[in-house]
Amino acid sequence: MRLKLATMALAGIVAAAPAMADLVFPSLSYRTGPYAANGIPFADGYADYFTLINQRDGGIGGEMIKMIECETGYNTEKGVECYEATKGEGSLIYQPLSTGITYQLIPKMSADGIPLHSMGYGRTSAANGKVFEWVFNYPANYWDGASIAVKHLLEINGGSLEGKKIALVYHNSAYGKEPIRTLEELAAKHGYELSLLPVDHPGQEQKSQWLQIRRERPDYVLMWGWGVMNQVAIQEAANIRFPMENFIGIWWSGSENDVLPVGDGANGYKALNMHLPGDDFPIYEDLKTHVYDTGLAAGAGDQAGSVLYNRGLYAAMLAVEAAKKAQEIHGTAQITPSMMRDGMEALVVDAALMESLSIPNFGPEFDVSCENHGGSGLGIVQQWDAAAGEWTQITDYIESDKDVINPLIAEDSMAYAEENSVEMRCE
């Protein structure tokens, strides 16, 4: 009887355990709730890239990818639950697409020894690898975004913003407040006047903020928004006839979802991006052959080419390349989360790599090191063409002002290190 029970228990354990040969990449997605319209294209792009690698290349280094999707609803508590539920599956990396979830996961994942990649979101000072061993935010962070926007304005103003007025319309949350310090530092450096206009969640009613903009007539408006706040802000800007070419959103305020509901009124609106928009890349041929035409596309299969779909592809690509690097470093295809972290820290993304991956010039060139987990901090400016219904890249990759940003990163990360008694690395 005992033997029988032991056999049954063993069988249960074997059945419940993940297939250890698979490389597990969890996807903390949100396909439901108020932010679903943004969560779906990202999740689809993320899943489709892994499917492509499995179908076309037979996985990574011969090991198939197993993607576990867990619905967070963009809710921090649910995100943490998803992490707890999936971390035991052998998960190699988490990319939660939420600053709130990222903040909660930083201490947990650091303790569990699993790498966290918050691409263009999350805690900005995590770029300091000396303090944040398990957290990465390459290729660019919020402070890079603020600086890239100001650099673009400098460029179109002949190198000077002296006497100009810039307003920041931001989501009144940890995410929205991220660029304030950087913009204040840059204001001191370049002589512009900064005004701050917070918008409470969810941002459906912004009349007060845009009446203030109409009264104070800033030369430029920057936006750190997400979800419905973006569409309402762009609509209100159109309503007060604010020149759209002087309105610039961060990369989380620059998808088709943000401009299409406004129609022609959104024409000329600008947004930053950390990768190129559109589907004019050879990889889409591969996706068509191996994913779309074989009926393996994620979701409804109708998001290809959108900004957030491309971002999902890009995030998955960076994860896959880090896994390859980890396999190369450790000489084994069956990598652990710790090995994955080593791969991420040794990641080099250059033009040749992107060319070989059928995504030429898709993202910025950057490399990651023990000290620098934030990449090169490069981004482009794209502009919405309402008639064509597409984003157009209007600048090359712009580098952020490291003289301003690096000291801020050092200050914030050192404060974190002191608070949490973190021992310095890379020394």
Place this chain on the structure above:
Amino acid sequence: MNEQFLFAMEVTLNGLMAGVLYALVALGFVLIYKASGIFNYAQGVMALFAALTLVGMMEGQVPFAHLINAMFGTDIHHFGWTVPALAAIVLTMGVMIFLAWAVNHFIFRHLVNQEPIILFMATIGLAYFLEGFGDLMWGADIRKLDVGLPQGINLWIDEITFNAFGYGFFIDNLDIVATVVAALLVVGLVVFSQYTKQGRALRAVADDHQAALSVGISLNFIWVLVWSIAGFVALVAGIMWGAKSGVQFSLSLIALKALPVLMLGGFTSIPGAIVGGLIIGVGEKLFEFLVGPLVGGATENWFAYVLALLFLVFRPQGLFGERIIERV
């Protein structure tokens, strides 16, 4: 005239307009609570569902297309036609009436005489079901809602005020339309409840449903009727809010804007919803204008509730609510 005073006037006018939009959402809550004593948590989701259905109809979208495609391996999304806005509104209203029937038939018919908290919990369940059902039926994409409503600055008001004060006021054309629609809606509801047989029956049920039953009024019919009217109000609110932000799932959160209005205006008064909306709209906008800059802004969400609580201290039943005296 003093510049700050002009700005305050502009803010007040915009607050009034915003208040009308809040009142549109609050009206749906009031109608159902008045007739059945149910605080309908699902009212915001009903506005979302109505707007999703309207856009889906207008675009000729196949309902449950994703489900059909997944089950049968097809690739259908649209019927290939579009429906004019007015016809789509009528069709959507048909869907909302069916929804009212279904809600009553499958849920509330079985909960007659239950505690109010049970009924409230049922509406929470309904809200989550309806949100998921709407997603399954129409998808989660953000869609532009274009039923021909004008949007953007009203140039006439801009010009008139500029000539009079040297500063042109901004009033959104959509807000003006919303105000007119809300006024028509209130007049229509008042006429309906005062001068029609069904309206009188509805009031009878609201006053004492057992007495109403004893004179032959069908409770089922009245509940379907009132949920249908609330569905119509939800459709109007969905159109107005959907035109501002596109039709998307965060539309359901507009219910948050109605709560302080209900606290202030009372749960049982249609004029209360309107006046409450106006007070909340003006109060929060003026507070943001005058005090916001001193405290870092973003005061509107919480100040609306502070204002409502202040009123409650002096009138616990709300401005127009019925005073309930229970003798022990």
